[in-house]
Amino acid sequence: MPEIKADTASDHRLTIADVSDISAQKPDPKIRVASLDIFRGLTVALMILVDDAGGEWPKIGHAPWNGCNLADFVMPFFLFIVGMAIPLAFKRITSRLDAVKKVIVRTLKMLFWGIILQGGFSHASDKLTYGVDMKKIRWCGILQRIAFAYLVVALIKIFTKKEQTKELPPGWPSIFKLYSSQWLMGACILVIYMAAIYGTYVPNWQFTVQDRDSADYGKVFTVECAVRGKLDPPCNAVGFIDRKILGINHMYQHPAWKRSEACTDNSPYEGPFRTSAPSWCKAPFEPEGILSSISAVLSTIIGVHFGHVLVYMGSHAARLKHWILMGFALLILGLVLHFTHAIPLNKQLYTFSYVCVTSGAAALVFSSIYALVDIWGWKCMFQPLAWIGMNAMLVYVMAAEGIFAGFINGWYYNDPHNTLIYWIQKHIFIGVWHSQRVGILLYVIFAEILFWGMVAGIFHRLEIYWKL
Numbered sequence: 001m002p003e004i005k006a007d008t009a010s011d012h013r014l015t016i017a018d019v020s021d022i023s024a025q026k027p028d029p030k031i032r033v034a035s036l037d038i039f040r041g042l043t044v045a046l047m048i049l050v051d052d053a054g055g056e057w058p059k060i061g062h063a064p065w066n067g068c069n070l071a072d073f074v075m076p077f078f079l080f081i082v083g084m085a086i087p088l089a090f091k092r093i094t095s096r097l098d099a100v101k102k103v104i105v106r107t108l109k110m111l112f113w114g115i116i117l118q119g120g121f122s123h124a125s126d127k128l129t130y131g132v133d134m135k136k137i138r139w140c141g142i143l144q145r146i147a148f149a150y151l152v153v154a155l156i157k158i159f160t161k162k163e164q165t166k167e168l169p170p171g172w173p174s175i176f177k178l179y180s181s182q183w184l185m186g187a188c189i190l191v192i193y194m195a196a197i198y199g200t201y202v203p204n205w206q207f208t209v210q211d212r213d214s215a216d217y218g219k220v221f222t223v224e225c226a227v228r229g230k231l232d233p234p235c236n237a238v239g240f241i242d243r244k245i246l247g248i249n250h251m252y253q254h255p256a257w258k259r260s261e262a263c264t265d266n267s268p269y270e271g272p273f274r275t276s277a278p279s280w281c282k283a284p285f286e287p288e289g290i291l292s293s294i295s296a297v298l299s300t301i302i303g304v305h306f307g308h309v310l311v312y313m314g315s316h317a318a319r320l321k322h323w324i325l326m327g328f329a330l331l332i333l334g335l336v337l338h339f340t341h342a343i344p345l346n347k348q349l350y351t352f353s354y355v356c357v358t359s360g361a362a363a364l365v366f367s368s369i370y371a372l373v374d375i376w377g378w379k380c381m382f383q384p385l386a387w388i389g390m391n392a393m394l395v396y397v398m399a400a401e402g403i404f405a406g407f408i409n410g411w412y413y414n415d416p417h418n419t420l421i422y423w424i425q426k427h428i429f430i431g432v433w434h435s436q437r438v439g440i441l442l443y444v445i446f447a448e449i450l451f452w453g454m455v456a457g458i459f460h461r462l463e464i465y466w467k468l
Contacts, residue, residue: 036389039369041382043077050071061268062287062347067346077358078146082146083305096159111147113143140252153182156185175313200241201227252285255287262274292348299362309323316375324363324367331361334357385453424443
């Protein structure tokens with residue numbers, strides 16, 4: 001993603017020393033931390049995989065409601081990486097005013113591209129249409145959430161920036177004390193979120209079915225709630241706040257809950273609604289809404305802390321020890337909250353247990369990549385991911401958002417479905433393996449992820465990058 005990249009003048013760098021004694025290795029500002037690029041590229045690749053293969057492999061797609069599938073790690077991984085990059089991008093602040101201007105400009109750019117790509121103007125790659133009714137434009141989305149988290153956390157970083165500390169005082173708490181104000185802000189965000197999600201009264205509400213392909217198009221349904229503190233699909237505070245502020249017509253029309261057992265017999269696959277399906281199955285829901293985006297800032301704040309460890313701790317061993325211990329602590333805390341039924345794992349609501357589990361997973365994944373690449377020097381095997389990570393905006397727009405596929409599908413022969421992409425899928429992948437599921441999976445891995453890794457590599461060789 002665009003905002004994840006640090007400024008060129010303050011690029012993330014690290015030494016690659018003799019691996020025989022990790023504790024003796026010290027950082028060198030002349031060598032780039034390749035693991036952050038690779039982690040970013042891996043996350044973009046995961047997004048492409050779950051978006052384009054998730055229909056055939058629903059277990060890697062978003063969980064219909066409670067739970068956490070592979071797709072549910074993508075957004076928090078992005079936010080975590082954004083947070084890690086902020087201390088690197090703002091290691092030296094010569095002018096707070098200039099830094100604030102830069103943050104605001106980047107935020108506005110991300111909001112612009114987010115609305116263009118996910119607001120409804122850009123349609124599915126096989127629709128060959130574009131344009132959006134402003135009465136139904138979707139205001140929220142992936143880039144919009146990242147923009148909000150980046151804006152909040154970057155401003156906190158700028159206005160709480162302290163003088164560069166060359167050596168940390170001894171002891172585990174010193175890295176936490178160094179930026180205690182950021183943790184205090186995180187605690188305030190958590191309190192606000194918890195108070196809102198458990199304290200907001202949700203009344204009964206109505207909606208009109210907007211799907212023109214539905215037999216219920218134009219019908220008005222009433223959802224009975226009149227409760228407080230519920231975390232189920234129809235009666236949670238997240239949806240209520242979005243309906244009141246955004247307006248129900250400006251919310252996501254195809255929420256993951258439509259694949260739940262309550263809605264369809266084909267669950268976890270998409271399918272026709274059950275005859276006894278509750279009315280809320282046909283309603284919209286915004287997975288990147290207002291209240292859940294406030295909670296999502298916590299993922300970025302945790303990422304900032306891991307970035308501080310990278311900046312201030314002077315050896316690989318100290319960094320890995322801190323990252324791994326904190327990663328496991330977050331992971332265990334989140335799982336305990338979920339399995340004791342205290343707070344369920346839920347990406348749609350961005351619950352605290354979900355923040356903990358996904359942030360802990362991000363910490364452990366990044367630590368593994370850091371050890372393999374920046375300590376042991378196994379960069380070559382991850383090179384396509386590194387290239388994607390260095391040109392993440394390009395790959396996100398062209399591949400994950402399907403802009404390139406839509407362009408290719410625009411050139412068809414005799415029939416709109418007779419395109420190069422359909423021919424490759426049918427004859428090279430599905431036909432060879434005699435399986436729709438396996439063929440689509442291999443197509444996504446080789447014809448999309450690996451292909452765009454090579455394209456990003458060519459752009460890297462030409463020193464062409466799409467930055468915001």
